[in-house]
Amino acid sequence: MRIKVKGRDTYVATGGKPFDAKLPTLVFIHGSGLDHRTWALQTRWFAFRGWSVIAPDLPGHSLSKGKPLTSIEAMADWIWQLLDELKVKQASLIGHSQGALVALEAASRQPARARSLSAIATGAAIPVNPQLLETAQNNRPAAVEAMLTWGFGNAYQFGKSHVPGQAPIAVGSRIMASNPLETDLQACQNYTNGEAAAALVTCPSQLILATQDKMTPLRSGLALAEKITASEITKIDAGHMLPIEAPDQCLAELRQFITRLP
Amino acid sequence: MSKASFFDPATIALHSGYQPESDHGSRAVPIYQTSSYAFQDVAHGAALFNVERGGHIYSRMTNPTVQVLEQRMAALEGGVGCVCTASGMSSLMTTFATLCSAGDHIVSAAQIYGSTATLLKSTLKRFGIETTFVDINDSAAISRAVKKNTKLVFCESIGNPGLDIADIPSLAAICRKKHVPLVVDATFATPALHNPIAHGAHIVVHSLTKWIGGGGNALGGAIIDGGNFDWGLKPEKFPTLNEPYAPFHGISFFEEFGPAALSMRIRAESMRDFGAALSPQNAFLLLQGLESLALRMPKHVENAGEVAQWLLAHDAVAWVNHPSLPSHANHDLVASLFPKGAGSILSFGVKGGRDAGAAFMDALQLATNLANVGDSRTLVLHPASTTHSRLDAKAMKAGGISEDLIRVSVGIESFRDIKNDLANGLRAAQRTQKNADQKDGRKTQQKTEQTRKQTATAKPVKKKAATKKATARKTAGKTAAGK
Numbered sequence: 064m065r066i067k068v069k070g071r072d073t074y075v076a077t078g079g080k081p082f083d084a085k086l087p088t089l090v091f092i093h094g095s096g097l098d099h100r101t102w103a104l105q106t107r108w109f110a111f112r113g114w115s116v117i118a119p120d121l122p123g124h125s126l127s128k129g130k131p132l133t134s135i136e137a138m139a140d141w142i143w144q145l146l147d148e149l150k151v152k153q154a155s156l157i158g159h160s161q162g163a164l165v166a167l168e169a170a171s172r173q174p175a176r177a178r179s180l181s182a183i184a185t186g187a188a189i190p191v192n193p194q195l196l197e198t199a200q201n202n203r204p205a206a207v208e209a210m211l212t213w214g215f216g217n218a219y220q221f222g223k224s225h226v227p228g229q230a231p232i233a234v235g236s237r238i239m240a241s242n243p244l245e246t247d248l249q250a251c252q253n254y255t256n257g258e259a260a261a262a263l264v265t266c267p268s269q270l271i272l273a274t275q276d277k278m279t280p281l282r283s284g285l286a287l288a289e290k291i292t293a294s295e296i297t298k299i300d301a302g303h304m305l306p307i308e309a310p311d312q313c314l315a316e317l318r319q320f321i322t323r324l325p
Numbered sequence: 326m327s328k329a330s331f332f333d334p335a336t337i338a339l340h341s342g343y344q345p346e347s348d349h350g351s352r353a354v355p356i357y358q359t360s361s362y363a364f365q366d367v368a369h370g371a372a373l374f375n376v377e378r379g380g381h382i383y384s385r386m387t388n389p390t391v392q393v394l395e396q397r398m399a400a401l402e403g404g405v406g407c408v409c410t411a412s413g414m415s416s417l418m419t420t421f422a423t424l425c426s427a428g429d430h431i432v433s434a435a436q437i438y439g440s441t442a443t444l445l446k447s448t449l450k451r452f453g454i455e456t457t458f459v460d461i462n463d464s465a466a467i468s469r470a471v472k473k474n475t476k477l478v479f480c481e482s483i484g485n486p487g488l489d490i491a492d493i494p495s496l497a498a499i500c501r502k503k504h505v506p507l508v509v510d511a512t513f514a515t516p517a518l519h520n521p522i523a524h525g526a527h528i529v530v531h532s533l534t535k536w537i538g539g540g541g542n543a544l545g546g547a548i549i550d551g552g553n554f555d556w557g558l559k560p561e562k563f564p565t566l567n568e569p570y571a572p573f574h575g576i577s578f579f580e581e582f583g584p585a586a587l588s589m590r591i592r593a594e595s596m597r598d599f600g601a602a603l604s605p606q607n608a609f610l611l612l613q614g615l616e617s618l619a620l621r622m623p624k625h626v627e628n629a630g631e632v633a634q635w636l637l638a639h640d641a642v643a644w645v646n647h648p649s650l651p652s653h654a655n656h657d658l659v660a661s662l663f664p665k666g667a668g669s670i671l672s673f674g675v676k677g678g679r680d681a682g683a684a685f686m687d688a689l690q691l692a693t694n695l696a697n698v699g700d701s702r703t704l705v706l707h708p709a710s711t712t713h714s715r716l717d718a719k720a721m722k723a724g725g726i727s728e729d730l731i732r733v734s735v736g737i738e739s740f741r742d743i744k745n746d747l748a749n750g751l752r753a754a755q756r757t758q759k760n761a762d763q764k765d766g767r768k769t770q771q772k773t774e775q776t777r778k779q780t781a782t783a784k785p786v787k788k789k790a791a792t793k794k795a796t797a798r799k800t801a802g803k804t805a806a807g808k
Contacts, residue, residue, distance in 0.1 A: 100583050227387035
């Protein structure tokens with residue numbers, strides 16, 4: 064569906080079901096340079112089983128208009144603005160990579176509105192290699208290639224795909240090529256509030272981490288878990304792109320967590 | 326061009342999409358000879374049908390062996406996805422039917438495979454889809470032919486059998502400007518020689534039956550979705566990818582799958598409804614070929630170049646056509662678009678026309694006369710009497726096909742043996758021509774004698790007229806021989 068957030072045309076995927084503010088709401092937040100399609104194999108399950116799902120394209124990404132937001136804090140505020148537009152008081156926040164930083168920051172800014180937090184393949188910070196930042200600013204295709212080389216685990220580098228016939232690395236490459244990767248990476252690089260934000264999280268939380276993660280190493284995710292009260296940790300043997308590389312395990316972990324929420 | 330894998334093509338062809346499976350560690354890709362797949366439970370089956378999770382339901386849509394071939398073809402062509410079908414023709418029909426509906430229009434190169442021309446000209450017309458055929462070498466005409474209801478521009482990267490080389494960067498520029506996808510049949514080139522997507526094409530179609538299989542033992546086709554066409558820019562122009570699709574709870578394929586919208590729609594609709602599925606057995610055979618493609622293609626190209634040069638120097642040959650020859654109309658494009666070679670199909674004319682050509686074909690022992698190309702073995706064909714026989718004279722001419730054209734699909738045997746076989750054929754052609762010349766000579770002698778006798782008994786004024794006619798016949802004969 065398309066809605067206006069602060070007057071800007073915004074695309075929000077709803078998992079194949081119309082959005083209904085009366086149902087418990089799940090917000091899926093994508094990572095750097097990506098879009099709502101990250102969540103294709105998670106959102107539909109929830110949307111068809113009693114949840115309202117929203118997976119927006121952040122401003123300036125894929126189907127959403129507007130200038131890209133330049134900080135994780137601004138993205139976190141934007142998520143609540145989006146929920147305001149939809150008249151949603153409380154929501155479960157689910158984020159991947161940069162999206163997990165956004166979810167973490169959003170949960171810390173409005174703790175009463177965060178029903179739960181699911182942080183996938185992330186840490187309290189995502190410092191970006193300066194060379195990658197420079198490459199993203201000067202040669203986006205080269206940066207995309209580097210991101211995808213590091214982003215996908217071994218099996219996907221060998222052409223594995225959970226969707227028969229699809230080439231996920233190439234799909235990612237096409238999506239990232241037209242999105243503001245350099246702005247997103249800079250926002251990640253600049254974000255230093257993760258540990259402080261983690262201390263403010265009061266909702267139930269889970270971390271789903273990847274053992275082959277080269278973008279946000281497992282140890283940084285485990286370190287974040289220590290800062291969040293009562294967080295659950297799951298490790299999956301795959302690369303950084305967990306929602307795409309290990310969609311079934313990722314969904315299973317989200318299901319077992321979200322269906323247990325009070 | 327997107328990278329689906331960071332391995333080199335030769336490695337992709339061997340490894341992509343499959344690692345030894347966990348049950349038995351099979352190193353080779355197993356043949357999953359099954360129509361259907363057991364659901365773990367009711368919820369699992371429901372999730373698969375609702376596209377909540379990936380996986381296999383029924384082999385008409387997907388099959389694990391076919392999937393490996395698809396992953397490899399997508400990676401080799403730099404696409405975001407691939408759908409394999411039962412044949413190259415079904416890949417074309419599936420692509421056209423996914424993008425076009427009744428009332429829509431296609432712009433196609435005139436220089437294409439006969440059956441594709443028939444599909445576009447006659448079969449699709451029955452379904453309300455019109456095609457305008459344009460000379461592939463006339464970019465301006467192609468641009469002019471694009472109408473408001475045009476849904477795609479189609480060409481072959483190397484035309485069959487005229488061997489015209491499509492200037493894909495120029496065509497892609499036209500297509501970008503007009504916002505229509507460029508669909509390229511790249512069968513004659515294979516991904517080992519040329520990647521149309523890297524040059525701006527949007528969709529690539531292959532007959533896998535040819536060089537990719539290489540063994541001449543399995544039919545198959547592939548549609549590679551480049552993922553580089555913005556289907557959402559003018560959503561009303563591509564309703565099949567933008568409008569809600571009722572059978573899938575009203576999803577918009579573009580919104581849901583973005584760059585992979587086309588291949589997902591093909592899978593969801595065309596494979597389900599038309600059912601032109603590639604069999605797992607054939608996928609396995611085609612994979613065996615694909616694994617050695619990077620080695621075979623250079624040999625095909627090398628042999629074709631040598632055969633072309635050798636034919637060019639032969640007295641019995643009227644003309645030779647291969648993109649590697651400077652005389653080829655598109656030779657200048659070869660260096661930029663086909664640096665690894667422009668395939669292994671060549672055509673030539675045998676002096677002496679149809680009869681000499683027939684003698685040539687029948688005298689061959691190594692090369693086989695049949696309606697296929699891209700086998701590892703050398704193949705020959707007379708298109709005017711076979712593959713293109715359903716075309717009228719005008720379409721034949723537009724397709725660059727003459728009565729004397731013999732198509733050779735040069736194999737990977739030793740060049741010496743191919744050359745010796747062709748030499749035998751050409752000797753037979755020369756004998757036939759010589760016999761025909763002698764016969765003509767006898768006829769001419771008889772006619773001359775007859776004329777002489779008539780002239781001897783005729784009045785002086787008639788003698789003058791007969792001499793004029795004889796002179797005219799001689800001139801006409803020379804011109805014909807020169808042509």
